Amino acid sequence: NAGVTQTPKFRILKIGQSMTLQCAQDMNHNYMYWYRQDPGMGLKLIYYSVGAGITDKGEVPNGYNVSRSTTEDFPLRLELAAPSQTSVYFCASTTGTGYNEQFFGPGTRLTVL
Amino acid sequence: GQQVMQIPQYQHVQEGEDFTTYCNSSTTLSNIQWYKQRPGGHPVFLIQLVKSGEVKKQKRLTFQFGEAKKNSSLHITATQTTDVGTYFCAGTGGFKTIFGAGTRLFVKA
Numbered sequence: 001n002a003g004v005t006q007t008p009k010f011r012i013l014k015i016g017q018s019m020t021l022q023c024a025q026d027m028n029h030n031y032m033y034w035y036r037q038d039p040g041m042g043l044k045l046i047y048y049s050v051g052a053g054i055t056d057k058g059e060v061p062n063g064y065n066v067s068r069s070t071t072e073d074f075p076l077r078l079e080l081a082a083p084s085q086t087s088v089y090f091c092a093s094t095t096g097t098g099y100n101e102q103f104f105g106p107g108t109r110l111t112v113l
Numbered sequence: 114g115q116q117v118m119q120i121p122q123y124q125h126v127q128e129g130e131d132f133t134t135y136c137n138s139s140t141t142l143s144n145i146q147w148y149k150q151r152p153g154g155h156p157v158f159l160i161q162l163v164k165s166g167e168v169k170k171q172k173r174l175t176f177q178f179g180e181a182k183k184n185s186s187l188h189i190t191a192t193q194t195t196d197v198g199t200y201f202c203a204g205t206g207g208f209k210t211i212f213g214a215g216t217r218l219f220v221k222a
Contacts (some may be wrong), residue, residue, distance in 0.1 A: 042201060042214035076128065090155055101158035
């Protein structure tokens with residue numbers, strides 16, 4: 001199993017550009033999450049999904065959108081990128097009721113200039 | 114909303130010294146998880162505590178969950194250079210997991 005994969009690893013965007021961060025897992029996990037981690041800080045939940053077709057906002061959803069059309073994929077869309085969105089983005093997944101360990105992807109380091 | 118606070122923010126220790134990080138929640142938690150993130154890496158799950166007053170050990174690491182299920186601690190005995198990284202606690206309530214800000218551990222050989 002590849003686990004949780006994320007692409008791209010690095011990206012530089014100009015202010016106002018848009019992009020989609022890809023996340024996929026091959027563990028048949030129902031629960032998936034998007035976090036952002038600012039330098040020296042903890043993880044902030046952006047969006048999460050409890051299954052295909054179901055998504056909900058986390059702590060910091062403004063400026064982002066998600067979709068979950070399949071169990072495996074959970075892309076994160078940035079519209080009109082701003083410097084405040086410079087961060088490392090982690091995707092994670094877990095099984096069952098969500099009360100189990102989260103498996104994290106390697107992260108995407110995004111810089112908005 | 115639910116908040117999870119973690120202290121200290123940083124800790125510098127000499128190799129062989131002990132280390133403790135503390136986690137406090139503003140609300141009662143269903144469970145608490147601990148993760149370790151090496152510099153430049155991603156968080157990796159260490160353990161989950163579910164029961165009030167629970168204590169679990171993993172070699173030199175001891176994890177505790179408070180009686181009121183609102184606080185937790187991670188203690189490392191005789192730190193080694195391989196313990197370097199940031200340790201996060203994460204509290205679960207409902208479908209969401211809220212992470213603390215983490216404690217970054219520096220170990221000097």
